[in-house]
Amino acid sequence: MSLALRTADELIAATRAWRSEPVSDPRVEALALAVSANLPVLLWGEPGIGKSASLQQLATGLGVPLETVIASVHEPSDFSGLPIVGDDPAADGVPMAPPDWAVRLARTGQGLLFFDELSSAPPAVQAALLRVVLERRVGSLELPAAIRIVAAANPPASAADGWHLSPPLANRFVHLHWTHDPRVVARGLAGTWPAITVSTVHAARTAGAVARARGTIAGFLTARPGLVHHLPADADSRGGAWPSPRSWEMALRLLAFHLATDTGRDALTTALVGAVGDGAGLEFSTYLQELDLPDPERVLADPDAFALPDRGDRQLAFLTAVVSAVQGRTTQQRWDAGWVVLAKAVDAGVPDVAARAALDLAALRDTDWPVPPAIDAFVEVLSLSGMLPAAR
Template sequence: MEHQSTALEALGIAVAARVPVLLWGAPGTGKTSVIRALADAAGWPCETVIASIREPSDFAGLPIVADGSRVDFAPPRWAVRLAEAGHGVAFFDEVSTAPPAVQAALLRVVLERTVGDLELPEHVAVVAAANPPEQAADGWELTPPLANRFCHLDWPVDARTIAAGFAGGWPDPTPPDLNPGWERRIPVARSWIAGFLTVRGPLALDVPDNAAAAGRAWPSPRSWDMTARLLAAAGKASELARSLLVRGCVGAGPGVELLTWLAEADLPDPEVALAHPEGFILPERGDRAYAALSAVAAAVATDPTPDRWARGWRVFGRATAAAPDVAATAARTLARCRPAGAPVPDEVKAFAPLLRDAGLLT
């Protein structure tokens, strides 16, 4: 039960954070049921679309001639219903049995939530389910562009889980309770990832050579950005669910490397640093120092009041003596978010030539 409950926890966080998520599992293991149950528990309408029996026009829109002078792409009814509801789950089932032409039509739907000429509301989550190609009816590997748009989660099933469900009933999923204002932590999580990629540059983009691996999770700027969003949303999550989400976006190897780096880096909380700039201690290693300072700048950028902007520069002023090059690189982000009319603190003088060259200081 523990492994399946953790996968369900990760699934709920991805849905709540509106990161497209793909649930992989053998046929007949309850993937479709649990996704529908999660939507019901959250009070969201769920539109189920069987990808394997659909045509590309069911996702790209049906071209129709309007007014004799233009061509519109009419959306299908399932998309119209979600748009009218204003929220919900667009659930694409049997994705691994969809031919490449249908997968191509799904690209814009998954990434932009746009169906034909209809843009789905922000609060519509995209969820998919698939069987491994070797277990699917006429299965296809996912194309790399489509695979890279999802967070991939495996749906584990064991004898104890099945026995408990038959004996006592299947538990109802509970929608996750995300921290209020969690989206303000996204820029901070991006800063952490930026620090990690300064030492693991090859992982910024690493497309697998074989089709099977390219049809699952692998690192790209897009999937790293999804990782940042999920790290920000998973503030209350268990450590294992957090690991599943990270590995589900960028793959097992890169995901474990990032989580290990974060654990060893022991980065300071940027809000604590802003509250007490005089107590800020810059990490010694360059990659960790860059991540820590970038996180402070990103935290200021999410709420750029004059006081927070000044406190941010006090943090950077303390860092200048220890790592002037690192501080100068991260200072550009802080300079860009200057509040209107905010006075320039004395700490900016150390970065003045660099900021003037970048057009951020007159």
């Protein structure tokens, strides 16, 4: 290389050098939360606002490779695999060969898989991507569980040959709207961009976090059954976030990770809206703020020391969380403590609220464990369910 070109390249490298600094940005935190929870994320934003650069920075911060796949320039077979005929296809079948990027990720065992220009991919390509996003299979190759999937899309109006996302594909993502802040861009071009880091999961919180998340979502959807599944009528909304059992499962994981990390509440709200849509996400976020469930692990450690919540929805969410905690680590002591908790619902005059929890708790009993006195309050419901002989 000539001296002139080498000097030019050094100047180019200098313009690309930058540092990062921690910032408090709910949108960035929501991205990190979803990636930490290993949920597919879709960044929506206009062209040229730094979606790809943000993903590169995230991969660098995680210390994993980034594999970028431009979805719009691929054929369906690039995701479903190309048939490779062997010596005896009648006996061995015809395997579907994966592309090179999938093989590299499988060999590495971890990484960030980035599908860019997703909204410019035609419907046939979107259909082929369904299995990659949901089952993590590319042809005959199964991607390692540690691979995180993130995609980016431009709104159909600004995308080249843009398409609306199909509802089945859209419902598999946490949707985040990526916008630019002029102040952030100005500071970034001056050499300092915001850092994108994944929050640390605190191991001591995990059991209680999962139990509280299960109880909270079960209580909310019991009170608002109409939000369990709602497919929007218009194509624009169908291509975004909307509530379904699948997206509520994503919300469950987001909430559990929020409770087990130090992620901010605004970031959680942003992620929840991205999973189940504006209406359901905002309503559930408000419900969370008013709920304030006690930690079921602390209650099981000392079941006589707590007071049952007053509101019916809080009672249901709390009892569901307690049973979920027992299910997560079932011992006789914890099982007995669960019945003490349910007995307080009977004493409070709301045995109907505890009935469902009683059925689930009874199903966890080891046949060698004696039946606690508190179970007598649920004899009728257990008899009707056919579980009383097993409980006795």
